[in-house]
Amino acid sequence: MEAQTLYEKLWSSHVVHEEADGTALIxxxxxxxxxxxxxxAFEGLKLAGRKPxxxxxxxxxxxxxTPTDHWERGIVDPVSRQQVETLDANIREVGALAxxxxxxxxxxxxxxxxxxNGVTLPGMTVVCGDSHTSTHGAFACLAHGIGTSEVEHVMATQCLLQKKSKTMLVKVEGQLGRGVYAKDIALAVIGRIGTAGGTGYAIEFGGSAIRALTMEGRMTLCNMAIEAGARxxxxxxxxxxxxxxxxxPFAPKGELWDKAVAYWRTLKSDEGARFDRVVELDAAEILPxxxxxxxxxxxxxVAGRVPDPAKIADPVKREGVERALKYMGLAPNTPISEIPVDQVFIGSCTNSRIEDLREAAAVAKGRKKAASVKRVLVVPGSGLVKREAEAEGLDKVFIDAGFEWREPGCSMCLAMNADRxxxxxxCASTSNRNFxxxxxxxxxxxxxxxxxxxAAAVTGRFVDVRELA
Amino acid sequence: MKPFTTLDALAVPLDRANVDTDAIIPKQFLKSIKRSGFGPNLFDEWRYLDHGEPGQDCSGRPQNPDFVLNKARYQGAQILLTRDNFGCGSSREHAPWALEDYGFRVLIGTSFADIFFNNCFKNGVLPIVLPSAQVDELFRQCEAAEGYRLVVDLAAQTITRPDGARISFDVDPFRKECLLNGWDDIGLTLRHADKIRAFEEKRRADHPYYFA
Known part of the structure; x- marks a missing residue:
């Protein structure tokens, strides 16, 4: 059999029906x-008289x-509260695994x-009405963000209408330097291929530097695939x-586990599988x-400077840079290390897992928030992460440094709650979008x-974290 | 879904690359549990000089006179000219809902983000991808001539410029059929319910650990 990419294996094992033009039901x-x-989506389902x-x-x-402090007060914003209560009511009516x-x-x-919770498993197709669903691909499942019409479609039919993507391999070989993390790989890749570079592709990350990453690091990387345009x-x-x-909790147990693992072990690209595009990076060359x-x-x-639009020939690009600098209040050629920081946000689906909190705590330990920094929010990704961090004493490290230790949620990644x-x-932010x-x-x-x-929290500006070690 | 066949309408040039869905419809408006009424808040932070909140009456808000949608000559536009990577970022379908509610039925640009592109087709909005030279020319003509109108014919897959030039565009046959007829995807998919059931049973047998 011809060598297959991981994407092709996942795709072909989920096709239910295919139209003449290649549009498939997966x-x-x-x-x-x-x-x-x-x-x-729930409303649409109900209006059409359909059941999940x-x-x-x-x-x-x-x-x-959801708020990240004062949970005893509930959700104060009535519009936010209504949205959360609507989900409560919909799940009560319809049901869910969890x-x-x-x-x-x-x-x-x-x-x-x-x-x-082990509800994301290798070999699955995973969808969510959220673009950062790409995160789950770290577990070798085909995970897409979808729109609300598609949420309704999946509820009603258990299928998604999709066209097969092209495949891209981002290969990162070698060893990451000290102070360089999965987030830096993600940003370096986006810097290389651009935010539309992955449009139409599923990006597989491979190479020795990726193999060396923990699952948390791989989730950070796959999370930001969408920021490179890849679903x-x-x-x-x-x-x-x-x-x-x-x-x-929800992972298979006993014999089922063994059977699952035997299958999961096959979920990688075959030797010699052909990708539509290959991008190679040397891990040792990636800097913070x-x-x-x-x-x-x-x-x-971090050692670089803000660009100078005068040196950009393409007029659309130049105007884009000019507009961005104006919005950001930055002069051309400003050293990155001279940008002052007013707030710091450590959290989001990109970087709020236990390993992320450990990395931040290692820098914060024994240091204090810079006086010029107004607020440092540390928002764990879940209740489980929060308790694990507290068991390790990370909350104390943050609180001693003058950071705020909050309840879990999306928080200031997109500021739908009161954190903004x-x-x-x-803001020095571990989130995914600087729009x-x-x-x-x-x-x-x-x-x-x-x-x-x-490091930005304790110095008030962007410093190379390696200087603080 | 509203069918789309042909459109003869005013075009407006939004000359920015990487317009993200946060810009198309800011997050505070995502708290709505409805799918209509987003039009007045389309491009809210660019369109108005004050900060918008959900439920607010937008008719008295101060408009940003420099923003292209606010210019008198583009009032009533139903075709949006855009640049690279329009609709990037969040998967929020509120973005095409807002565009459609404002009155846009056609978007023309060099590239669209994948999720946004899909979402448009579910809402009777036709995103058209053209080579950059053709998009550049449309921008040039649109900015030069007041009352610049284009005729978009989905069945023929053509855009006709005021100078008579006819531009062809590609569209997936399946999406085209759905849009021309205003078909509901779910209804179409449920015609294959037996196939889905059979697939599911086989999957359950082969991979029981996904059905715990």
Whole structure:
């Protein structure tokens, strides 16, 4: 048989029906649901008199609108509260394999709770009305973000209408330097191929540097595949994958586990499989990354400078850079290390897992928040992450450093709850998007790794985290 | 879904690359549990000088006179000219809902983000991808001539410019059929219910651990 990529294996094992033009119905194994993109889908289902095809495929949580402090007050914003209560009511009516509502011990960001509960498994198709569903591809499953009409479609039919993607291999060989993390790989890749570089592709990450990453690191990387334009990111199964999933609450047990693992071991690209595009990076050359603009591709190393639009020939690009610099309040050629930081956000589906918190805590330990930094938010990705961090004493490290230790949720990644930037504030953020207004109207986001965010918190600017060791 | 056949309408040039869905419809409006009424908040942070909140009456809000959608000559536009990677970022379908509610039925650009592109077709909005030279020319003509209109014919897959030039575009046959007829995807898919059931049973037998 011809050598196949992981994507091709996942695709072909899920095709239910194919139209003449290649549009296919693919079967969906897992449907993750949150409160923002589901109410209209549940309503549509009801109006059409339809029932969900397979309720046991649904796992739901409330994460975008939930507050990260004063849980005893509930959700104060009535519009946010209504959205969360609508999800409560919909799940009550329809059912689910598992629901982790607001204040539940296992509540958290949908892309954190899926893997940590073992509801995301290798070989699955996973969808969610959320672009960062690509995160789950770290477990060698085909995971897509979908729109609300598609949420309704999956509920009603257990299938998604899809065309096969092209395949891209991002191969990172060698060893990452000290102070360089999965987040830096992700930003370096986006800097290389651009935010539309992955459009139409499923990106598989491979090479020795990827094999060396923990599952948390792989999730960070696949999470940001969408920021490179790819709906899906992928990493093949290896021992790390299997070890991570063993004994997770919803992972198979006993004989079923053995049977599953035997299959999962086949979920990697075959030797000699052909990709439509291959991008190679040398891990040793990747330095800590900081975005300076309003698109994740506007990225530099911490040693670099903000670009000078006068040196850009393409008029659309030049205007884009000019507009971004104006929005960010930065002069051309400013050294990245001279950008002042007003707030720091450590959290989001990109970087809120235990390993991320450990990396940030290692920098924060024994240090204090810089006086010029107004606030440092540390928002664990889930209740489970929070408790694990507390068991390790990471909460104490953060609190001693003058950081705020919060309850889990999406928080200031997109500022749908009360956590947000004030206009003009610069934020060192471990999240995934530096779009205009993303973290609050007029807010200025700089995307970095958790270690770099902690370094910014204790120095008040972007410093090479390796200088703090 | 509203069918789409032909459209003869005013075009407006939005000359920016990488327009993300946060810009198309900011997050505070995502708290709605409805799928209509997003039009007044389309491009909210660019369109208005104040900060918008859900439920607010937008008619009295101060408009940003420099933003292209606010210019008198583009009022009533139903065709949006865009640049690379329009609709990138969040999967929020509120973005095409807002565009459609505002009145846009056709988007023309050099590339669209995948999820956004899909979402448009579910809402009777036709995104058209053209080579950059053709998009550049449309921008040039549109900015030069007030009242610049294009005729889009989905069945023929053509855009006709005021100077008579006819541009052909590609569209997936399946999506085209759905859009021309205003078909509901779910209804179409459920015609294959037996196939889905059979697939599911086989999968359950081969991979029981996915059905715990």
């Amino acid at each position: 079967y969906i194994d897992r449907h993750l649901v949150h409160e923002v993109t589901s109410p209209q 095809w397979r309720v046991s495929s649904i796992v739901a949580t409330a994460d975008h609108n 629901y982790f509502p607001f204040k539940d011990a296992r509540q958290g960001i949908v892309h954190v709770i899926g893997p940590e 899906a990111g992928l990493v093949g199964v290896d021992d790390n994958t299997i070890t991570y999933l063993r004994d997770k 990354q900081v975005t300076w603009g309003t698109s994740p591709e506007m990225v530099e190393t 930037l004030e206009p003009g504030e610069h 205009e207004g993303r973290q609050g109207a007029g807010g200025r986001t700089h995307l970095v790794s958790p270690a770099m965010a902690a």
